[in-house]
Amino acid sequence: MKMLMLALPIALLSLQSVKLAAQSAAPASAAVSRVHQLETEDQSENPGNISAEEYYRHGDARRTEIRKLLAEGKITTGEDFSDAALIFQHGQTPDDFLFAHILAVEGLIRGGSADKWIAAATLDRYLQAMNQPQVFGTQYPGDKAAGNTPKPQVDPHVINIQRTQQPYDAKLLPDSVRQDFCVPDMSQQEKNVAIFNTGHKPEGKLMRATTCFH
Numbered sequence: 001m002k003m004l005m006l007a008l009p010i011a012l013l014s015l016q017s018v019k020l021a022a023q024s025a026a027p028a029s030a031a032v033s034r035v036h037q038l039e040t041e042d043q044s045e046n047p048g049n050i051s052a053e054e055y056y057r058h059g060d061a062r063r064t065e066i067r068k069l070l071a072e073g074k075i076t077t078g079e080d081f082s083d084a085a086l087i088f089q090h091g092q093t094p095d096d097f098l099f100a101h102i103l104a105v106e107g108l109i110r111g112g113s114a115d116k117w118i119a120a121a122t123l124d125r126y127l128q129a130m131n132q133p134q135v136f137g138t139q140y141p142g143d144k145a146a147g148n149t150p151k152p153q154v155d156p157h158v159i160n161i162q163r164t165q166q167p168y169d170a171k172l173l174p175d176s177v178r179q180d181f182c183v184p185d186m187s188q189q190e191k192n193v194a195i196f197n198t199g200h201k202p203e204g205k206l207m208r209a210t211t212c213f214h
Helices: 004-042 052-071 078-089 095-110 116-129 175-180 186-196
Strands: none
Touching: 004 052, 004 078, 052 078, 078 095, 078 116, 095 116
């Protein structure tokens, strides 16, 4: 009985310590959750449920908030840097895409569950924005030679336009390097272009290397 009485205060003290530790960790968790929430919002908006004007207005607000969180030192994990990179990947300017690439590389440096694919995709998008060929093959822009006029929409998740991967320096990297960055090989990329040109968006698993789903 005496031992039980001695153990009770120790147990209560331990529980209090756990509670205090959880409270001290709460601000970091909130910041992490906020970055992921912004990324989820960004991913949920598409041509089927929002206009381009609204999308970019919302996106600019998300990017402003991400910059604020960065300035305050509240983005710290590899996953959060990858999420932040995706939000800037959906910007409008070469600077947005370059910043996205920097965030993606920072995510890989931080480790954890950082996304290798976004590091490749941000580089490709920045290169094409600077009128240079992409090198991984992650981008499927509208084909300017085809006039780029949208057709009637058949898939609410994607604008129905003729697509290409050009400009694309496909010979610079071997497929083994693409797969290291979770990018599908050139054979699958060609199939993805064909799917896009039916007015549909390829399934998510087709947009990544199969090795990244094991």
